[in-house]
Amino acid sequence: MSNLFHLAVVLTLASVICAPAGLAQEGLNADGEARYGRQILTPGFAPSPVTINVVSGGDIAVKPLALGDNCLGYAAADPDVVVELAAGFERVTFLIASAEDTTLIVNLPNGSWSCNDDTNGLNPALVYYNAAPGSYQIWIGSYATETFDDAVLYLAESGPEALPTTATGPDPARDPLYGEISLSRGFQPSPYALQVLGGGRSDAAEHLADPVCRGYVSEAPDYSVYLSEDLADLRFAVHSPAAMTLLINGADGRWHCSAGDSRGDPAISFDYALSGLYDVWVGSQEQGNYAASIFYLTEYEHDPGPSFTIDTSCPDMLPTDLQVGDRALVTRADAKVYAVPETAATVIFQPAPGAGLALVGGPVCDEEFRWWRAQLGDGNRGWIADGDAESRWLERAN
Numbered sequence: 001m002s003n004l005f006h007l008a009v010v011l012t013l014a015s016v017i018c019a020p021a022g023l024a025q026e027g028l029n030a031d032g033e034a035r036y037g038r039q040i041l042t043p044g045f046a047p048s049p050v051t052i053n054v055v056s057g058g059d060i061a062v063k064p065l066a067l068g069d070n071c072l073g074y075a076a077a078d079p080d081v082v083v084e085l086a087a088g089f090e091r092v093t094f095l096i097a098s099a100e101d102t103t104l105i106v107n108l109p110n111g112s113w114s115c116n117d118d119t120n121g122l123n124p125a126l127v128y129y130n131a132a133p134g135s136y137q138i139w140i141g142s143y144a145t146e147t148f149d150d151a152v153l154y155l156a157e158s159g160p161e162a163l164p165t166t167a168t169g170p171d172p173a174r175d176p177l178y179g180e181i182s183l184s185r186g187f188q189p190s191p192y193a194l195q196v197l198g199g200g201r202s203d204a205a206e207h208l209a210d211p212v213c214r215g216y217v218s219e220a221p222d223y224s225v226y227l228s229e230d231l232a233d234l235r236f237a238v239h240s241p242a243a244m245t246l247l248i249n250g251a252d253g254r255w256h257c258s259a260g261d262s263r264g265d266p267a268i269s270f271d272y273a274l275s276g277l278y279d280v281w282v283g284s285q286e287q288g289n290y291a292a293s294i295f296y297l298t299e300y301e302h303d304p305g306p307s308f309t310i311d312t313s314c315p316d317m318l319p320t321d322l323q324v325g326d327r328a329l330v331t332r333a334d335a336k337v338y339a340v341p342e343t344a345a346t347v348i349f350q351p352a353p354g355a356g357l358a359l360v361g362g363p364v365c366d367e368e369f370r371w372w373r374a375q376l377g378d379g380n381r382g383w384i385a386d387g388d389a390e391s392r393w394l395e396r397a398n
Contacts, residue, residue: 028065032077034082035079037082039084041083049154049155051153051154052153053152054152055151056151057073057075057141057146058074058076059076060077069115070117072117074141074146074147075139080140085132085134089130091158092131093127093128094106096124097123101143102149104124104141107137109136110134127346169202170202170208170249176223177222180224180225181223183297184227185229187297190298191297191306193295194296195292195293195294196292198283198284199216199290200217202216204216210255213245214245216285217245223280225280226278231273231275232299233300234300235299237265238294239265239296239306243285244285245258246280248279251274251278252276260285289373290373291373292362293310314370317370318390320386324359324372328394329354330355330394331353331392332393333352334350336384337349341373348382356377356397359372360375360381369385369387370385370386371384372384372394
């Protein structure tokens with residue numbers, strides 16, 4: 001689970017990663033007895049979803065087994081559940097709901113492996129279209145070692161969006177994702193600025209009774225600001241080329257919201273800010289979008305309008321001049337647009353070289369790529385990598 005991409009963000013994910021079954025024989029035993037039983041499913045099964053209570057985790061480190069992308073966490077040697085599809089399914093969903101960070105590992109009827117992490121918040125989901133009949137061995141892993149947590153496996157023909165989510169809403173009790181700072185009157189530098197990846201899976205409007213609170217935020221605050229004394233004329237703001245939302249839980253426990261305009265510039269000003277803790281969320285107005293944003297604070301009476309440059313660099317990646325708001329051209333023949341920013345996700349579209357895409361979110365860095373959320377010509381949106389450590393697959397359109 002990456003701190004940068006805090007929430008797996010799209011719930012219509014299909015992830016199939018193939019690797020020879022023999023790679024896992026020393027660790028995961030596909031022929032083992034299911035610890036929580038077997039479930040036989042036929043198309044149209046009822047009740048739906050089927051729910052199975054399990055405990056995640058085990059002593060087998062999954063990543064070193066090299067089963068495929070997103071095959072992570074720690075699992076038991078024997079499967080947790082075996083699902084028998086008595087016939088082919090147009091669509092079947094396996095989804096985990098847990099209060100903790102879990103992973104999902106599945107051995108498919110053809111012997112290949114399919115894995116996911118962090119689609120439903122910190123929990124995984126896998127969707128199989130035109131699913132073949134046969135035996136699906138399922139392991140529910142814990143992301144962290146020596147961690148065993150209660151979880152529920154959901155089996156359904158509906159998509160993940162129709163199943164329970166682990167989203168709990170913005171929670172000031174959680175640790176901030178990007179850290180914290182203590183400030184006093186006349187703080188320097190001013191503005192105090194920090195780049196974050198804004199967005200999340202919790203709809204603020206569902207948790208806060210304020211019509212202004214629209215947008216999607218993470219459960220944990222992005223940042224925490226402690227004022228060691230009362231400050232006059234304090235301004236919290238966000239700079240981003242995407243449409244963002246700013247949410248603050250103030251020192252008095254009250255919620256404050258601001259939704260930006262088309263330029264994505266929300267701001268909240270306090271004529272007199274009481275000393276104490278201010279938890280800050282930078283959200284996206286569009287569900288499923290994540291965008292690099294600058295969160296900043298000023299004693300605005302004394303500061304001119306600040307100017308910022310968003311850092312789009314990713315470790316070990318070639319630099320790029322792309323930014324959200326640009327139109328980009330595809331330069332690689334096998335470039336693909338995915339449902340979420342990972343190669344294990346559903347491929348939405350494969351654009352031809354020279355095709356134009358509007359960049360509306362990102363960038364998101366992972367271990368291999370820098371991802372941008374792109375809008376296609378038909379209005380659909382997905383994530384595309386702009387290259388790797390050796391070559392670029394997108395270039396800015398003139």
